[in-house]
Amino acid sequence: MKGDEYVAQIALINGEVITVNRQDEVFEACLVEGNKIIAVGTSDEIVQQMAPSATVLDLEGKSVLPGLIDAHMHLYLFGNTLINLDCKEPFIHSIDELLQKLSEIVKETESGKVIRVFGFNELKVKEKRYPTIQELDSLTIEHPIIITRTCGHIGMVNSATLDLLSIDEETPDPLGGTIEKDDKGKLTGRLIENAFLNFSQRIPYSEEEMFEALEKAQEQLFMYGITSVHDAGGFDEDSFRIMQIASQQKHIKTRIYAMIGTLNDCEHFTKNMLTTGVVTNTGNEFFKIGPAKLFTDGSSTGPTIATREPYTSDKTNYGYLMYTEEELYSIFTKAHQGGYQITVHAQGDKAIEQYLSVVERLLSEYPRADHRHRVEHLGVCPPDLQEKAKMLKVIPILNPSFPYEFGESYIHNYGERTKYMYAANDLLAKDIIVAAGSDAPITTVNPFVGIYMAVTRNTKEGTVFGEQQKISLMDAIRMYTYNAAYSSFDEEIKGSIEVGKLADMAILDTSILNCSIEELPKIKAAATMLDGKIVYTQSEVKELSK
Incomplete structure (x- = not known):
């Protein structure tokens, strides 16, 4: 069963419905009507509630997650x-x-x-x-x-x-x-x-190339049960425009939270967008304007991130800082005052410290409740900066897949500082809401690689990387679901499998709670449901006769 038309009801039974609700409850089944979840419970309860015309999918013990959200990718x-x-x-x-x-x-x-x-x-x-x-x-x-x-x-x-x-x-x-x-x-x-x-x-791309790229990307997202992405910017303003048109015209169905920023001349694009008055959260459930974004430092693997102490691999190198604090403050003052969520690419502790100082000044001078300002990556973040992030209620968007792929180079370049890189356990222990993203194409779009790294802190080569930052499987799942929804002001409509929320779900090809840890990176979606419709299937979910 796959298509663009709504089925009156779809019942998912005999599975492992991981709700990611406040209690992290796991049920056997759930019921979808139109584009909303209308019931969660045991298989018997769902069968009793469903209409005679309902389509019934037998999960055969497979897990169902809320539609996964990549909180930072391109x-x-x-x-x-x-x-x-x-x-x-x-x-x-x-x-x-x-x-x-x-x-x-x-x-x-x-x-x-x-x-x-x-x-x-x-x-x-x-x-x-x-x-x-x-x-x-x-x-x-x-x-x-x-x-x-x-x-x-x-x-x-x-x-x-x-x-x-x-x-x-x-x-x-x-x-x-x-x-x-x-x-x-x-x-x-x-x-x-x-x-x-x-x-x-x-050196621009043609519009034909842009549309093809978006469609190819969506195919990969659905294979992993990803139904929403927070887009961290394309090459230029044109790619932002094409992405919005592609969403409007349903060339792509993935829900997009589009950051105001680009890789090329990010400051110019961001400043231009701020003059339009199109503020964060403008849009609909498929395409919304996200935070105003700037780059404050460089690449963690380059390595060009801005650090307070020199690189372990080069005692003369402190990386690149893109702005002075005053420049950053000047640009973001208008955004903060205007009701925008703001964020930066900040990998090194010097860049993170600079941004948090700017946020502190803005909140002191222009207080705002529930601002949900973010910081993308939060690479090297020692305890003093963790505490400051907590005080300011800044939402870190981590990239667990980074050390999975690049961990050995991080150890070479940053030495002991790696114990505070992408420090999920420390941050969660401080009750900071932490979300996660792949930063694809920088690393794999596969969220289960990120979940594996967050749980094990073992790199692809088997190197132990900042072992004290291990987190539980449920906490890792929450980073890619509810917490990611929270970081885009969407926790009331998605991010968990609860009555009244959008029917975005990832039906996995195994039980994530019962498979071995080493199997996590191999997990894919057996089927992906978006807005109450099955948009992808491996044909591994059996439709029962009615």
């Missing part, structure tokens, strides 16, 4: 990895392998068309380096090539791209970025932070 960018060359799927192991794949793409691509690569990580390839501009130029001087590092903050380009961007040896570094040169003053093709983020906006 929907459009994630889709782009699915329509371009992605170094992660399948994994590219060497520079030679990357160059070979690019050579094949060059042969099939018309002259002048941009060739894009995502997910490259110099630490994961055999050579432990970036491709050189000479290697890329040897493939083509007629096609611009743009290779985006896995963090999204650093790019490697060929000479055709530099020409397209009008970058030469005399081009000055932008604030918060570097156009890398070698010891002879020659361009290496590597663009770091704002040098990459700001310049790459000059």
Whole structure:
């Protein structure tokens, strides 16, 4: 059963309905009518309440979760990895392998068309380096090539791209970025932070590519039972517009909470949006305006995050801070006064400290109840900053999948500070509401990888990472459901399986409460229900005869 039409009633029975209500109750069954949940209870109770015409789905012991919410991802960018060359799927192991794949793409691509690569990580390839501009130029001087590092903050380009961007040896570094040169003053093709983020906006995608990317991304979301996303920004203003049109026209059905921000020239876009008066929470249940967002530091794996103490791996490096406190305060004052939720990308403790100081000033000067200001990532967050976040009632949006994929590099770069990275246990122990997101395409969109990491604190390579930050399975699930809904002011309509809430549910292909911990990353959705309709199925949920 799958389609766009409502079935009068759908009964899910003989399962493990994990409600994520206040008591974390687990029931056998639930009943949906239209787009709402109308009953939760035992299978017998649901059978007695359902109408004779109801469709009955036998869960056969499988778990049902509230529709999962990715509280921080880049929907459009994630889709782009699915329509371009992605170094992660399948994994590219060497520079030679990357160059070979690019050579094949060059042969099939018309002259002048941009060739894009995502997910490259110099630490994961055999050579432990970036491709050189000479290697890329040897493939083509007629096609611009743009290779985006896995963090999204650093790019490697060929000479055709530099020409397209009008970058030469005399081009000055932008604030918060570097156009890398070698010891002879020659361009290496590597663009770091704002040098990459700001310049790459000059090479846009077509609208056709944008719509295709969003549709491809949604297919992946439904495979994991994700029904809502908090979009943390695309490349530019155009991607924000296309995402909104795609939602309005039902090209995509995923519920979107769209942050006011972009990767390229985020400040300009955010300031422009603030002048429109379109405030946070404007919209409907499928597309809503989210917080005003800025970047305050860089990439945790670059590494370019702003830290109070130098990197363990480099005693001269403190990372990049994008704004002074006064600049950040000036931009956010209008947003806070205007009723916007605000948030920042802040990975390093110096960036987190700066943002929390700004929030403290704003709340002192312009008090606001239930502001729900957020902070995206909250990477290195020691106890003093945890306490300040609690006092200010700031909502951290963590990325448990980050240390799963990048943990070894974090240990190398930040040393003992890793015990406070993505510190879920410490934060929850302080009664701070914590949500979670993938930051896809930076890491996998699979929420069960994040849940696994939050529960075990074991990296993909088996390294123990900040073991004291382990949390319970139920707490991890709550980060991807109720808490994520709370962070977008939606806890009254979604985030738990309760009577009266929207019928968004993830029917898993196993029992998450009874499978082994090591099986968690392998979990997928057997079926995904969005707004009371089955939008995806593996055909593993049996429809009973009536």
